[in-house]
Amino acid sequence: MKIAIVSGKAEGPTKLNAFDNALSEAGIGDVNLIKVSSMLGPNTELVPLPKLKPGAMVNCVLSEVTSKKKGNIINACVAVAIGDRLGCVVETTGINDNEEMIKEEAINMVQYMMNKRNVEIKDLIVETITHTVENKGSVIASVVYINDDIIE
Amino acid sequence: MKIAIVSGKAEGPTKLNAFDNALSEAGIGDVNLIKVSSMLGPNTELVPLPKLKPGAMVNCVLSEVTSKKKGNIINACVAVAIGDRLGCVVETTGINDNEEMIKEEAINMVQYMMNKRNVEIKDLIVETITHTVENKGSVIASVVYINDDIIE
Amino acid sequence: MKIAIVSGKAEGPTKLNAFDNALSEAGIGDVNLIKVSSMLGPNTELVPLPKLKPGAMVNCVLSEVTSKKKGNIINACVAVAIGDRLGCVVETTGINDNEEMIKEEAINMVQYMMNKRNVEIKDLIVETITHTVENKGSVIASVVYINDDIIE
Numbered sequence: 001m002k003i004a005i006v007s008g009k010a011e012g013p014t015k016l017n018a019f020d021n022a023l024s025e026a027g028i029g030d031v032n033l034i035k036v037s038s039m040l041g042p043n044t045e046l047v048p049l050p051k052l053k054p055g056a057m058v059n060c061v062l063s064e065v066t067s068k069k070k071g072n073i074i075n076a077c078v079a080v081a082i083g084d085r086l087g088c089v090v091e092t093t094g095i096n097d098n099e100e101m102i103k104e105e106a107i108n109m110v111q112y113m114m115n116k117r118n119v120e121i122k123d124l125i126v127e128t129i130t131h132t133v134e135n136k137g138s139v140i141a142s143v144v145y146i147n148d149d150i151i152e
Numbered sequence: 153m154k155i156a157i158v159s160g161k162a163e164g165p166t167k168l169n170a171f172d173n174a175l176s177e178a179g180i181g182d183v184n185l186i187k188v189s190s191m192l193g194p195n196t197e198l199v200p201l202p203k204l205k206p207g208a209m210v211n212c213v214l215s216e217v218t219s220k221k222k223g224n225i226i227n228a229c230v231a232v233a234i235g236d237r238l239g240c241v242v243e244t245t246g247i248n249d250n251e252e253m254i255k256e257e258a259i260n261m262v263q264y265m266m267n268k269r270n271v272e273i274k275d276l277i278v279e280t281i282t283h284t285v286e287n288k289g290s291v292i293a294s295v296v297y298i299n300d301d302i303i304e
Numbered sequence: 305m306k307i308a309i310v311s312g313k314a315e316g317p318t319k320l321n322a323f324d325n326a327l328s329e330a331g332i333g334d335v336n337l338i339k340v341s342s343m344l345g346p347n348t349e350l351v352p353l354p355k356l357k358p359g360a361m362v363n364c365v366l367s368e369v370t371s372k373k374k375g376n377i378i379n380a381c382v383a384v385a386i387g388d389r390l391g392c393v394v395e396t397t398g399i400n401d402n403e404e405m406i407k408e409e410a411i412n413m414v415q416y417m418m419n420k421r422n423v424e425i426k427d428l429i430v431e432t433i434t435h436t437v438e439n440k441g442s443v444i445a446s447v448v449y450i451n452d453d454i455i456e
Contacts (some may be wrong), residue, residue: 001359014257016242017264023189030238030269032211032297034190036336041359052240055153055193057211057297059336059361086334086358090320105318112321117334145336145361166409168394169416182390182421184340184363184449206390207305207345209363209449 001041004049005080007141009131010136018138019066030054031150035062038143040080046125047146056150064092066138075099076141077128079106083119084147089143099130153193156201157232159293161283170290178181178292181216183204183302187214190295192232192239198277199298208302215243218290227251228293229280231258235271251282307352309384311445313435314431318421322442323370330444335454339366342447344384344391350429351450360454367395370442379403380445381432383410387423393447403434 008026012018023029027049036059052058063076075094081087090110094102103126114121131139160178164170175181179201188211204210215228227246233239242262246254255278266273283291312330314323327333331353340363356362367380379398385391394414398406407430418425435443 011380013264014261016261017268020265024268032191032193034186034188034211034338035337036361039334039336039359041357044359053193055191055196057188062316064234109318109320113324116321116325116328166413167414169420172417173420176420182343184343186338186340186363205345207343207348209340249329 001044002047002146003146004146005078005125005127006049006144007129009129009139010132011137015066015068015136018136022138022140026142028142028144029105031056031058032060032093033062036116038089039092040082040089042085044082044087049144050146051152052150053057053152058150059145061089061091061143063093065093065095067095068135068136070133070135072096072133073130074133074137074139075102075128075130077102077106078141078143079110080125080143081110081114082123083114083121083123087121088113099128104127153196154199154298155196156199156296156298157230157277157279158201159279159281160294161291163286163289167218167220174290174292178294180294180296183208183210184213186211190241192234192241194237196234201296202298203304204302205302205304210302211297213241213243213295215245215293217245217247219239219247219285220252220288221266222285222287224248224283224285225282226285226289227254227280227282228291229254229258230293230295231262232277232295233262233266233273234275235266235273237271240265251280255280305319305348306351306450307348308351308448308450309382309429309431310353310448311431311433313433315438315441319370319372319440320363322440325443326444330446332446332448335362337361337366338363342393344393345441346389348386348391353448354450355456356454357456363449365393365395366448367397367445369397369399371399371437372440374437374439376400376437377434378437378441378443379406379434381406381410381444382445382447383414384429384447385414385418385425386427387418387425389423390416403432407432
């Protein structure tokens with residue numbers, strides 16, 4: 001199994017467009033996202049996001065906050081733990097929270113999930129993104145599952 | 153890529169059954185719907201909804217409102233913009249809103265998405281449906297992604 | 305089409321971890337769950353849950369309640385009606401509701417769905433699970449769609 005980890009932030013004229021712009025900034029704006037729950041296969045490999053086919057059906061874990069409250073500090077975070085037998089992903093979000101706290105929360109939860117499954121963490125990757133809303137703003141962090149069908 | 157655009161409205165003895173009846177009225181009641189986020193491939197073709205296999209896994213964009221408040225006017229809308237390189241879909245909904253406004257909102261957002269991607273709109277299709285709730289009512293509008301696996 | 309029906313309940317240090325533990329207890333903790341809407345193919349066969357590949361993409365109907373209110377009695381229920389031409393699934397949940405009522409509600413709705421489609425019910429299976437929250441607790445009941453790709 002191959003995954004890419006991406007994030008993006010953007011403003012837009014509506015909440016939907018801000019969200020869409022954040023996805024585009026992250027490189028996943030031109031595909032169909034199918035949200036899945038957060039488990040990885042054996043020895044998952046982290047790769048750079050390849051160029052995706054427009055309209056492809058792409059499985060992902062998505063952490064998202066979109067807000068239209070000026071001055072709101074919005075955070076999205078994904079924590080990825082990779083192991084031999086399997087891996088786990090946790091997503092967290094925050095509004096006016098401390099970014100370190102959101103990150104810590106994700107790390108703690110993903111470590112707990114791996115411990116509970118008796119799988120040693122070989123690699124732990126955390127991606128966070130923060131944005132201060134100007135008008136209508138959005139942040140996204142995502143783990144994208146990559147397979148040959150979706151690559152251009 | 154082929155898509156069909158459908159809509160339906162219905163009443164039912166429970167909110168879930170009203171929703172289910174609206175899906176059936178739209179012709180997509182007998183399949184499993186997997187909600188995806190709203191992007192189309194190059195030169196997407198609009199086709200009439202084919203007969204789908206019962207229980208097939210069907211990707212779709214779904215706009216839905218279900219309400220049990222008698223007299224509520226409920227709207228569901230999807231706007232579809234088709235282009236050379238890719239296309240976009242936006243869904244909007246309303247409760248006691250002006251149908252034209254809901255439609256306009258969807259069109260504006262989908263036009264913005266296409267402009268942002270520098271893709272010319274070759275075709276713009278909007279589907280709206282409105283229902284006045286009698287007891288428990290539901291409206292749905294959907295863009296259904298069609299492939300050979302799901303056709304009977 | 306083959307399905308397995310499973311359920312689980314658990315406590316955890318956070319709501320997410322309680323939910324994850326409940327999925328693990330049900331045997332579906334190590335896969336990616338893709339939520340689908342609730343229709344079955346012709347003559348669907350009920351099978352025991354096979355060993356699933358870690359990280360596999362698994363379609364399911366999922367009924368879930370997670371609560372951090374000590375003493376809350378939480379219920380999850382799925383009702384499955386199997387017929388010749390197709391089948392239907394309904395999920396219900398409750399907090400401090402009577403378990404029998406949650407069950408009855410699911411059965412009534414699934415019977416209505418089958419009647420509406422003029423399909424005779426050949427088999428009706430109901431799975432319920434109840435848990436009294438100690439600290440942070442979760443219950444899940446799920447209909448898991450089984451295919452060769454996801455079996456280890």
